[in-house]
Amino acid sequence: MPLQPVNFKPGINKESTSYAAEGGWFDGNLVRFNKGYAEKIGGWEKYSLASYEGTGRKLHNWVNLAGTKLLGLGTRFKLYIQEGATFNDVTPLRSTTAAGDVTFADGGVGSNIVTVTDTSHGAAANDFVTFSGAASLGGLITAAVLNHNYQIASIVSVNAYTVLATDASGNSVTANSSDINNGGGSTVGKYEITTGLDIFVAGTGWSVDAWGDSTWGSTSSLGANNQLRLWSMDNFGEDLIANPRAGSIYYWDNSDGLSARAVPLSSLSGANLTPTKGLQVIVSDVDRHVLVLGADPISNTTGLRTGSIDPLLIAFSDQENAAEWEPKSTNTAGSLRCSAGSEIVGGLRARQETLIWTDVALYSLQFIGTPLTFGLNLINEGVTLIGPNCAVNTPVGIFWMDRKGFYAYTGTVKNIKCTVKSYVYDDFNQSQAYQFFGFLNKEFDEVGWFYCSSSSTVIDRYVTYNYVENSWAIGQMSRTAWLDEGISVNPIAAGKDSSTAYLYSHEVGNDDDGSPMESVYIQSGDFDIGDGEDFQFIRRMIPDIDFNGTGGSSQAIDAVLKVRNYPGDSLATEQTTSFTGSTTKIDMRARGRQAALRYQSSGAGVGFKLGQTRLDVQPNGKR
Numbered sequence: 048m049p050l051q052p053v054n055f056k057p058g059i060n061k062e063s064t065s066y067a068a069e070g071g072w073f074d075g076n077l078v079r080f081n082k083g084y085a086e087k088i089g090g091w092e093k094y095s096l097a098s099y100e101g102t103g104r105k106l107h108n109w110v111n112l113a114g115t116k117l118l119g120l121g122t123r124f125k126l127y128i129q130e131g132a133t134f135n136d137v138t139p140l141r142s143t144t145a146a147g148d149v150t151f152a153d154g155g156v157g158s159n160i161v162t163v164t165d166t167s168h169g170a171a172a173n174d175f176v177t178f179s180g181a182a183s184l185g186g187l188i189t190a191a192v193l194n195h196n197y198q199i200a201s202i203v204s205v206n207a208y209t210v211l212a213t214d215a216s217g218n219s220v221t222a223n224s225s226d227i228n229n230g231g232g233s234t235v236g237k238y239e240i241t242t243g244l245d246i247f248v249a250g251t252g253w254s255v256d257a258w259g260d261s262t263w264g265s266t267s268s269l270g271a272n273n274q275l276r277l278w279s280m281d282n283f284g285e286d287l288i289a290n291p292r293a294g295s296i297y298y299w300d301n302s303d304g305l306s307a308r309a310v311p312l313s314s315l316s317g318a319n320l321t322p323t324k325g326l327q328v329i330v331s332d333v334d335r336h337v338l339v340l341g342a343d344p345i346s347n348t349t350g351l352r353t354g355s356i357d358p359l360l361i362a363f364s365d366q367e368n369a370a371e372w373e374p375k376s377t378n379t380a381g382s383l384r385c386s387a388g389s390e391i392v393g394g395l396r397a398r399q400e401t402l403i404w405t406d407v408a409l410y411s412l413q414f415i416g417t418p419l420t421f422g423l424n425l426i427n428e429g430v431t432l433i434g435p436n437c438a439v440n441t442p443v444g445i446f447w448m449d450r451k452g453f454y455a456y457t458g459t460v461k462n463i464k465c466t467v468k469s470y471v472y473d474d475f476n477q478s479q480a481y482q483f484f485g486f487l488n489k490e491f492d493e494v495g496w497f498y499c500s501s502s503s504t505v506i507d508r509y510v511t512y513n514y515v516e517n518s519w520a521i522g523q524m525s526r527t528a529w530l531d532e533g534i535s536v537n538p539i540a541a542g543k544d545s546s547t548a549y550l551y552s553h554e555v556g557n558d559d560d561g562s563p564m565e566s567v568y569i570q571s572g573d574f575d576i577g578d579g580e581d582f583q584f585i586r587r588m589i590p591d592i593d594f595n596g597t598g599g600s601s602q603a604i605d606a607v608l609k610v611r612n613y614p615g616d617s618l619a620t621e622q623t624t625s626f627t628g629s630t631t632k633i634d635m636r637a638r639g640r641q642a643a644l645r646y647q648s649s650g651a652g653v654g655f656k657l658g659q660t661r662l663d664v665q666p667n668g669k670r
Contacts, residue, residue, distance in 0.1 A: 050589060050661040053644070055571050057083045058518030060466040066614040066641060068572030073643070075569035079511065080518045081491055085569050086656035087596075087648065088522075089554035092561065094539055095132040099548050100124045100175075100198075102245055103541025105278035105436075106530040106550075111285035111301050116534055119287050120541070121278025122548070124175065124198070124242050126289055126297070128305055129550075135305040136196070138239045139297045142169065146180060149236040152228035153188055159212045159221045161188065165236055166206045174199045175239040176210075182231030186223040188212055193230060243276025243291060246504050247481045275481050277435055279327040281396075283369050288312070288337060290328040292435065293356060296321065296339060298369065315370040320345060322362050322372065323352050327435065332396050334414040336379065336421075337364040340391045340403060344382065345373075358390035359405065361412065363421060379420045385410055387428055393435035397445055402456065404432035404447070409460065427460045436484035439494050443514055446494045448485060450477075453512065463512065467519045471510050474501045482506055486529035488538055490554065492516070497526050523566070526551075557596040557654040568647035569657075570607075573614075575641045576666060582612075584667035585637045591658030594628040598652025603627045605647045610639025618643055638667055 056071040057080040065073045072085065079088050101124030108118045118129040127134040144165060154160035161184075163176075170176065181193040197210040212220040280289040287299040289309060299309040312321045326341030342362035343353045365371035365378040374381040385391065388405030394412075395402050401412040408428040415422045430449055432438055438447040444457035451472065453463040465471075476499040483498040483506070495511035506527055511520045528541040538553040544560065551560070558564060576583050585608060594602040603625050609618040621637035646657065 050587070050663050053571075053574065053660045053662055055085075057085070057516055058466055058513075059520055060572070061470040061521075062466050062468065064614065065618070065643060066573045069574055071572050073570055073572040075520060076522045077524070077564055077567045078522070078569045079491060079493065079520050080513055080516060081656070083516065084657050085646075087557065087564075087567055087654055089654075090556040090558045090560075090564065091540070091551045091553045092555050092558075093544075094550035094552045095129075097129075097132055097134050097549075099127055099134050099550075101242070101276075101548065102543075103528045103548060103550070104276060105280055106528045106539060106541065107280045107282070107287070108530060108534045109282040109285070109287075110534060117287075117301075118530075118535075118539075119280050119282075119289065120528075120550070121276075121280060121289060121291070122541075123245050123276040124173065125239075126278070126299075126309060128287070128299065130305060133305075137299050137305070137307065137309045138175065139295075139309045139311065140237050141240045142238045144234075144236040144238075146235050147232040149178065149181075149230070149234040150228065151181065151184055151188075151193065151230035151234075153184055153212075153222040156223060157221050159219045160200070161193075161210050161212050162203060162207055163210060163236075164207045168206065168208060168236075168238070170199055170202070170208055170238060171241055172199055172202055172208075173242045175242070177237045177239075179235050179237070180231065180233040182229075182233075184222075184227040184230055186227065187220050188222055188227065190231075191215065192220050193234075240291070240294065243274050245276070247275040247479050277481065279329070279435075281328060281330040283330055283335075283337060288328050288330065288369065290325050290339070292326055293324065293341075295323060296325055296328055312369065318370040320352060320373040321364075321370065323354050324356050325362075326356065326358065326391055327394055329394055329396055329401060331363070331401055331412075331414060332399065335367050336414070337369045338362070338394070338401065338412070340394050342382070357384070359385040359388065361385070361391075361403065361421075361423070376418075379417060381420055383412070383421060383423045385423070387425060388431075392432040393438060395438040395440060395445060397440060397456075402426075402438065402445060404430075404438065406431050409456070426456070430454060430460060433480045434483040435481060437496060439485035439487050441487055441494050441514060442489060446485065446512070446514070448483065448496045448498075450480075455514075465512070465519060467510060467521050470521060471498070471508075475499060475508075476501050476503060479504055482527070484528065486538075486540075487531045488554070489531055497524070497529070557598070557652055563649055563651045563653070565649070566647075567649065567653075568645060570645040571643050573611075573641035573643050576664060582638055582640055582667040583642065584665045585635050585642060585662055586665070587663035588633040588635055589661040590626055590630060590633065591660055592626075592628070592646075593656040593658060594654065595656060596652045596654025598650065598654075600628065601650075602653045602655070603648070603650060604653065604655055605645075606633060607645040607647060608635055608637045609643045609645065610637050610641065612640045614641070 060068045101122030105121040120127040126138045152162045177196045183189045200209045277292040285301040296312040297309040322339045322342035325339035329338045339362045362382040365380040387408035403410045409426045455461045479499045492515040493511045497509045526540040530539045
């Protein structure tokens with residue numbers, strides 16, 4: 048019998064069984080589909096060797112008027128501006144003490160614990176504070192040790208907390224004498240905004256997290272410190288506007304330099320009735336209004352902002368003016384309120400409109416000019432966004448992940464048929480949906496989502512959709528934020544190496560930051576002859592593989608042939624053969640009613656694209 052081409056349809060199909068997926072691919076990891084064929088995804092390496100504090104949750108880049116590329120990074124703990132290879136800490140401050148309000152006491156000989164006393168400090172564990180003006184406690188706890196940025200280790204009381212003494216390089220410093228205290232009468236403490244949570248907690252109160260909130264058994268109000276710390280940010284010209292979800296809105300002025308911290312929007316010159324809280328900030332396209340989704344309203348009684356979030360309110364500033372928010376006949380500031388749902392989940396700037404999802408509906412916000420400024424139209428009731436960052440703008444429209452499926456918007460809402468829907472939705476952690484986020488990799492026509500599997504409280508998987516070829520792929524990877532190529536040459540993603548947080552450049556080489564990628568594979572569905580009536584004997588394979596990695600002639604992958612006699616049987620590996628670019632054929636001996644073909648690689652510098660494999664398959668009787 049002549050050699051037969053085996054053409055597997057592009058895309059992973061896990062909506063039924065491997066037997067039912069005949070003619071296609073059934074499983075895979077770290078493999079995509081490009082021009083109809085499967086290939087290994089590109090590698091990644093550290094974007095810079097600088098690390099940062101906390102889990103990265105948001106990336107935003109822009110260029111200032113001097114042509115300098117800037118990158119905003121929001122993490123669980125900090126807000127950074129990166130220029131070049133340096134992360135500049137611009138985290139806003141919530142309070143600054145008077146000189147002498149802060150005093151210190153060491154923990155005794157051999158201890159690196161320093162107890163800090165500051166009446167009604169208002170801090171929580173994991174918050175950050177910078178000390179200045181402190182004098183030496185004596186011994187090794189010097190002024191240089193005390194006068195820098197510290198993360199609070201524990202809360203002792205409303206008037207005291209502890210930090211762990213370190214030198215400027217981060218090395219632990221222990222006291223070499225006891226009962227040393229005070230630290231001088233001029234110490235100033237600058238407290239950064241309270242940090243949020245790293246794991247989503249639906250109802251938070253006194254019994255939640257390291258310290259908790261309110262009274263025992265209570266459910267706390269919507270606030271930035273009891274939320275999964277998610278950031279939204281957008282540039283207003285060359286400046287940056289940032290908002291920790293359910294927290295205040297902050298403004299970083301590029302002209303103040305990289306050593307300046309972001310400040311509350313309300314502190315800007317001429318600020319008038321700026322929202323004090325919000326769920327998300329967006330700068331609208333073309334007309335340049337600042338939008339705050341889920342803003343606190345203006346009180347009809349006092350004429351001031353209430354300080355309590357209205358989760359369905361959309362507030363917008365005067366045009367070209369981020370400081371003016373009072374609605375007047377002489378400006379375009381104002382507000383609108385969504386009528387469907389109980390909370391705005393997220394929004395996304397699109398072409399000539401801003402899309403806004405509540406927990407039950409999708410709205411379109413469009414600039415219509417004076418006197419109304421914006422028009423708010425209900426597009427579809429019955430769809431939502433599974434997490435605030437799960438909508439993605441692509442060259443062909445908007446895609447998003449709903450609680451029960453995937454959707455696209457190109458003027459109308461369209462449900463996308465997904466061949467891995469059950470795989471994703473039957474095995475994901477719904478309680479951590481606010482960690483999920485969407486991403487675009489337009490070089491390969493891909494939109495995708497990173498999410499937590501059902502057994503994980505951190506992101507460990509992804510799913511991608513090729514919107515040109517209509518094919519799906521799946522894989523395992525841990526990333527917490529993504530920024531597609533554009534201002535940056537390659538896509539950038541936030542991740543961790545062990546417990547240290549870094550940014551990574553993707554689609555670089557073929558490896559995992561210098562090490563081989565683990566568990567790269569793709570496996571077909573079952574194939575047979577005569578609808579499985581006859582056994583088949585496979586004796587030869589002619590591979591068609593394009594090796595395109597950096598490993599040169601040493602690149603190799605394995606071809607694994609698996610067989611079974613009945614759909615209920617487990618696939619048994621009959622033969623595993625390693626081959627390179629110079630391999631002309633693979634001799635095999637495999638017999639079974641059904642067979643499946645798996646390609647896998649584990650070497651460094653390996654890149655491959657599968658072509659049209661040919662098999663020598665012969666009927667071999669019915670027994």
